[in-house]
Amino acid sequence: MSGKVPRYRLLVFDWDGTLADSAAIIVEAIQLACADLGLPIPTDAAARYVIGLGLHDALRHVTPTLAEKDYPALSARYRVHYLNRDPEIPLFAGADILLSSLNARGHALAVATGKSRRGLDRALEQAGIGARFAATRCADEGFPKPNPDMLLYLMDRLGAAPEETLMIGDTTHDLMLAANAGVDAIGVAYGAHPGPALAAQPNLAIVGSVEELALWLGANA
Numbered sequence: 001m002s003g004k005v006p007r008y009r010l011l012v013f014d015w016d017g018t019l020a021d022s023a024a025i026i027v028e029a030i031q032l033a034c035a036d037l038g039l040p041i042p043t044d045a046a047a048r049y050v051i052g053l054g055l056h057d058a059l060r061h062v063t064p065t066l067a068e069k070d071y072p073a074l075s076a077r078y079r080v081h082y083l084n085r086d087p088e089i090p091l092f093a094g095a096d097i098l099l100s101s102l103n104a105r106g107h108a109l110a111v112a113t114g115k116s117r118r119g120l121d122r123a124l125e126q127a128g129i130g131a132r133f134a135a136t137r138c139a140d141e142g143f144p145k146p147n148p149d150m151l152l153y154l155m156d157r158l159g160a161a162p163e164e165t166l167m168i169g170d171t172t173h174d175l176m177l178a179a180n181a182g183v184d185a186i187g188v189a190y191g192a193h194p195g196p197a198l199a200a201q202p203n204l205a206i207v208g209s210v211e212e213l214a215l216w217l218g219a220n221a
Contacts, residue, residue, distance in 0.1 A: 008184070008221045010160035011102060012151060014169035015113040016051055017191025019099075020123060022089045023170075026051050026082065026192075030062055033077035037070075039063050051192040052114040052171040054144025091127055092190070094210040099132045102217065108158050111136040112150040112167070112177065134158055146176035151183055166204075166221060168213070175201035188213055 017023045027047040034041050042062045050058035059071050066074065102109060109132055113120055117138045124130035135157045143149035155165055167178035170191025178185035179202045187198035187206040198206050204220070207213045 008107065008166040009164040010108045010110060010155065010158055010166070011217070011221065012110045012112050012154055012165060012167050012183075014052060014167075014171070014174045014191075015111055015115055015120060015123065017170035017193075018168060018174075018188055019091055019095045019111075020089055020127070021092050023048060023051055023192040025085045025089060029078050029081035029085070030058075032081040033074055034063065036077045037074055039066060039074070048192045052145055052169070052173040054114060054139040055116075057144060058114075086122070087126065089123070089126075091129070092210050094214065096127075096129055096132075098210060098214045098217075099129060101214070102221075103132060107221070108134045108160065110134055110154045110158065112145070112154060112169075112174075113137070114139045114144060114173070116140045145171075145173040146180055148177060148181035151177060151181035155181075155183075170198075172197055172201050175203055178202070186213065186216065 013019055016026060027044055030047040031041050046062055050061045055075060056071065059066065059074060063074065099109060111120065111133055115138055117140055120136060120138050135154050137150040137153050142153060151167065155162065162182040165183045167174060167183050167185040168188065169175065170188045171193045175185045175187055175198060185203050187203045189195035189198055189206050189208050195206050205216055207216055
């Protein structure tokens with residue numbers, strides 16, 4: 001471990017689109033699920049927008065005319081299509097090396113994700129990086145993004161103050177989550193939401209690759 005005390009003791013990562021290169025597969029699964037039920041198929045941009053939200057919020061955005069009683073049917077079809085391709089989802093190149101280096105520098109790492117607990121546990125096992133994280137929080141364990149619940153829980157669990165915590169995510173929901181929790185944030189523009197949308201939310205920086213993220217964290221975290 002480096003002798004330098006980290007500026008941010010706790011680094012909280014989103015999962016889909018930040019560490020895992022899954023946005024395109026999620027978009028396809030949403031579109032195929034809508035097609036299965038004869039619903040209007042959302043555009044790529046509309047489907048990308050909901051990545052990171054809790055399930056009901058996501059469904060409400062992509063299918064605003066769907067009755068809530070029909071959410072389970074749409075959710076079931078989404079899961080079929082997503083799980084068909086789930087084993088293909090890789091980490092972004094360099095993500096595991098970055099996490100390892102941050103562990104070695106003395107940062108506590110955590111995940112705040114719109115995935116379910118079952119989904120995140122499966123993803124961590126497939127990626128083989130569960131041991132990198134001191135704690136994780138999922139959308140079905142409290143209030144989903146952008147409610148501050150996830151970050152408040154992780155900070156309390158790991159004993160980190162807001163000024164010691166940094167949120168790293170690829171969506172406006174992540175940056176709004178950080179702002180609502182009084183936490184600094186970095187946007188990554190290689191995931192679900194484009195750089196200009198991220199830049200419109202409170203942030204310290206917007207980076208375009210895992211390599212740029214590693215350089216920024218090495219110099220500033």
